[in-house]
Amino acid sequence: MSAAITPAAQFEQQRLDGLYARLDRLRDESADRLGESRRKHVENDQERSQRDAETHLYRHRIAQLNAVEEGLCFGRLDYIETDEPMYLGRIGIHAEGGEQLLVDWRSEAGRRFYLATAASPAGVRRRRHLHTKGRRIRHVNDEVLDLDAAGDSDSTIGSEGALMAALDAARGEAMKDIVATIQAEQDRIIRAPLEGIMIVDGAPGTGKTAVALHRAAYLLYEHREQLKRRGVLIIGPGKQFLRYISEVLPGLAETDVLLRTPAQLFPGVVADRPETEAVAALKGRAVMAGVIASAVADRQVVPREPLPVDFEGHELYLRPEKITAARDAARETGLPHNEARETFHKRVIADLATQYADVIGEDPLGGENLLGLADRAQFAVEIATDPVIRGQIEVLWPQLSAKELLEDLFSSRELIASAAAVLKKEERALLHRQPGGWSEADVALLDEAAEHLGEIETKQRPGELTAEQIAYAQDVLTIAAGSASFDFEDEESEILQATDIIDEFWLGERQVDEAFVSVAERAAADRRWIFGHVIVDEAQELSPMEWRALLRRCVTRSFTVAGDLAQAAGATAPSSWGEVFGNSGLDWRAEQLTVSYRTPAEIMEVATRVLDSIDVEAARPRSVRESGHRPWLEIAQVDLDGRVEELVAAEKAAVGEGSVAIVTTAERAAGLAGIADASVLTVKQAKGLEFDSVIVVDPDAIAASGLRNLYVALTRATKRLGVVAPDKPVFPGAEVL
Numbered sequence: 206m207s208a209a210i211t212p213a214a215q216f217e218q219q220r221l222d223g224l225y226a227r228l229d230r231l232r233d234e235s236a237d238r239l240g241e242s243r244r245k246h247v248e249n250d251q252e253r254s255q256r257d258a259e260t261h262l263y264r265h266r267i268a269q270l271n272a273v274e275e276g277l278c279f280g281r282l283d284y285i286e287t288d289e290p291m292y293l294g295r296i297g298i299h300a301e302g303g304e305q306l307l308v309d310w311r312s313e314a315g316r317r318f319y320l321a322t323a324a325s326p327a328g329v330r331r332r333r334h335l336h337t338k339g340r341r342i343r344h345v346n347d348e349v350l351d352l353d354a355a356g357d358s359d360s361t362i363g364s365e366g367a368l369m370a371a372l373d374a375a376r377g378e379a380m381k382d383i384v385a386t387i388q389a390e391q392d393r394i395i396r397a398p399l400e401g402i403m404i405v406d407g408a409p410g411t412g413k414t415a416v417a418l419h420r421a422a423y424l425l426y427e428h429r430e431q432l433k434r435r436g437v438l439i440i441g442p443g444k445q446f447l448r449y450i451s452e453v454l455p456g457l458a459e460t461d462v463l464l465r466t467p468a469q470l471f472p473g474v475v476a477d478r479p480e481t482e483a484v485a486a487l488k489g490r491a492v493m494a495g496v497i498a499s500a501v502a503d504r505q506v507v508p509r510e511p512l513p514v515d516f517e518g519h520e521l522y523l524r525p526e527k528i529t530a531a532r533d534a535a536r537e538t539g540l541p542h543n544e545a546r547e548t549f550h551k552r553v554i555a556d557l558a559t560q561y562a563d564v565i566g567e568d569p570l571g572g573e574n575l576l577g578l579a580d581r582a583q584f585a586v587e588i589a590t591d592p593v594i595r596g597q598i599e600v601l602w603p604q605l606s607a608k609e610l611l612e613d614l615f616s617s618r619e620l621i622a623s624a625a626a627v628l629k630k631e632e633r634a635l636l637h638r639q640p641g642g643w644s645e646a647d648v649a650l651l652d653e654a655a656e657h658l659g660e661i662e663t664k665q666r667p668g669e670l671t672a673e674q675i676a677y678a679q680d681v682l683t684i685a686a687g688s689a690s691f692d693f694e695d696e697e698s699e700i701l702q703a704t705d706i707i708d709e710f711w712l713g714e715r716q717v718d719e720a721f722v723s724v725a726e727r728a729a730a731d732r733r734w735i736f737g738h739v740i741v742d743e744a745q746e747l748s749p750m751e752w753r754a755l756l757r758r759c760v761t762r763s764f765t766v767a768g769d770l771a772q773a774a775g776a777t778a779p780s781s782w783g784e785v786f787g788n789s790g791l792d793w794r795a796e797q798l799t800v801s802y803r804t805p806a807e808i809m810e811v812a813t814r815v816l817d818s819i820d821v822e823a824a825r826p827r828s829v830r831e832s833g834h835r836p837w838l839e840i841a842q843v844d845l846d847g848r849v850e851e852l853v854a855a856e857k858a859a860v861g862e863g864s865v866a867i868v869t870t871a872e873r874a875a876g877l878a879g880i881a882d883a884s885v886l887t888v889k890q891a892k893g894l895e896f897d898s899v900i901v902v903d904p905d906a907i908a909a910s911g912l913r914n915l916y917v918a919l920t921r922a923t924k925r926l927g928v929v930a931p932d933k934p935v936f937p938g939a940e941v942l
């Protein structure tokens with residue numbers, strides 16, 4: 206749209222110039238302070254860490270100010286009671302004297318911008334949208350909520366012009382934020398309390414993703430203290446989708462957010478091993494939690510017969526009844542496998558030390574054993590440091606990583622048979638495979654296994670630690686070793702010294718100063734990181750095992766869950782949210798979004814017929830607009846690919862700057878790849894994305910993999926939809942094309 210130089214636009218340009226001047230000033234000030242802070246001479250650690258904290262703060266502030274450059278101010282409210290207007294923007298800005306120049310959209314004051322309506326103006330006379338490009342006002346658009354004030358406006362009463370302009374805009378590769386046009390039903394969800402699990406349910410294009418992302422920004426603003434240390438985790442279905450949404454949050458000036466697919470949740474694992482849908486579906490089932498627990502228990506072994514152990518030329522035994530007692534004691538600690546292992550080892554070593562003392566301390570005259578507790582303690586230490594004996598005990602209760610456990614399990618039919626006795630024979634056969642690499646569905650199983658196994662004693666590479674950290678750690682060890690006790694009356698006592706269990710590098714690692722790495726970076730590297738809030742988008746895609754892994758990421762159970770069950774890919778998709786959360790004892794509630802901002806009425810008419818065949822109960826969304834383009838059908842019995850290429854060219858010409866996508870099956874996508882001017886996507890890849898024009902190729906083949914997949918494919922377009930079929934299509938909805 207060309208710039209409209211109306212008096213109102215001219216007036217707002219002056220105001221905007223003032224705001225940008227202030228923004229520049231704030232940025233310069235922060236840059237100056239950053240420079241000063243970097244140059245600061247420091248004498249000791251405390252001063253250095255103070256300087257680093259300052260540097261971090263100013264860098265963060267500059268990043269924030271840079272992020273709001275585009276669209277800094279987008280709205281103005283005029284009140285009935287006062288002549289002072291309120292300007293609304295991406296951040297709050299104050300003048301040097303303290304006067305508020307710009308109000309943050311997330312603040313309570315900012316909220317009125319979204320809620321005031323003609324029917325309920327709440328003291329608001331006029332809402333003005335400022336449309337800008339760079340630092341220039343393109344035009345202003347008013348909604349007059351108070352009839353008496355209609356005279357001085359650029360627009361009509363109650364106009365939805367700003368929303369319609371936003372919806373008609375061409376779609377690019379990345380999602381844009383909606384701060385200027387958040388609707389009342391969306392605002393309510395964005396600002397809902399932090400606590401509990403809130404499900405945001407709604408048909409395609411109702412703004413679930415947009416709302417979820419703005420909620421992340423709102424929560425980080427409103428609950429900054431609570432969330433800034435722990436951060437917010439956002440889960441989306443695939444890397445393409447994460448790329449698509451990744452620009453929204455920086456645009457909202459939020460940084461402490463980690464974006465991940467469920468398959469990226471286990472640090473150090475790249476889940477790129479292909480797997481059939483049947484295997485993935487099985488691995489996602491809740492029953493696998495029991496399988497993993499059994500697989501861990503199966504690695505805590507009691508020998509059937511006493512096993513001989515050689516110590517100093519004497520034959521001692523790993524005795525089944527003592528091993529059983531040691532295993533029970535270790536299990537009773539309630540600790541994860543690797544952490545309970547110490548109890549097991551101590552018990553077994555204590556028994557071996559007792560056996561040894563009994564042999565060599567035997568009184569030839571038949572009296573009491575000649576050796577005392579101190580001697581036995583000494584033997585225990587010696588036995589504990591014997592590598593052969595340690596190895597023999599290790600077999601009975603090995604230290605295991607999650608990867609080792611699953612690699613061993615899935616490559617052994619015997620281990621599968623034992624751990625997965627609850628599964629049917631043919632299901633167990635599905636689990637068996639050769640070692641090497643991880644699939645997406647493996648990730649939640651690795652997480653489950655890691656939970657049962659606990660931490661492994663790791664030795665940090667010395668190069669990563671400073672001399673001070675090592676010195677600190679060594680001090681701690683000296684104290685710990687000095688206070689070690691050897692009380693043999695109590696079998697629970699410390700036998701191994703602190704130095705056997707921890708080393709200076711382990712302690713040193715704990716001292717690494719983490720203050721200046723962003724929350725998102727720290728959280729990404731740490732499986733046990735607990736987030737302040739978790740947002741799950743396209744939540745219908747998550748398996749029960751993935752839900753278990755995610756619930757562990759936020760112990761306070763503070764979740765926003767956005768999804769649409771009618772779009773679920775899997776054949777075993779849940780039919781209600783109650784099925785997902787109902788029996789878990791979790792505190793959850795569902796909110797509905799009812800208006801589709803993406804899908805025009807003409808396209809929705811076709812999509813709704815598919816929905817009727819999926820779920821008659823699901824709420825039918827209301828399209829907010831018509832596009833004026835009826836979806837079209839083309840039957841291409843010969844040279845379908847060539848015809849699609851021609852049709853893409855025609856669509857591209859029709860949408861100009863806008864985007865075109867082909868959505869089809871994986872097989873057809875392979876053949877169509879490389880068509881210029883269009884993204885060629887499978888339904889899975891297209892999930893959550895949108896384009897100005899979409900061509901769905903071979904709809905009946907898509908429907909054969911599930912009507913829900915076809916529903917997803919048909920609801921990706923913001924303006925134009927075409928269908929290309931190799932034969933007359935028979936899917937529900939085809940009759941209206």
Ligand SMILES: Nc1ncnc2c1ncn2[C@@H]1O[C@H](COP(=O)(O)OP(=O)(O)OP(=O)(O)O)[C@@H](O)[C@H]1O
Nearest residue numbers: 383386387388409410411412413414415802803893
């Ligand atoms: N209030 C709004 N103002 C402007 N645009 C909006 C608004 N709400 C939603 N939209 C736009 O509508 C489109 C669809 O939104 P979004 O992708 O969040 O929907 P969704 O419910 O997540 O869809 P799907 O179920 O397909 O994933 C996006 O382009 C979004 O920016």
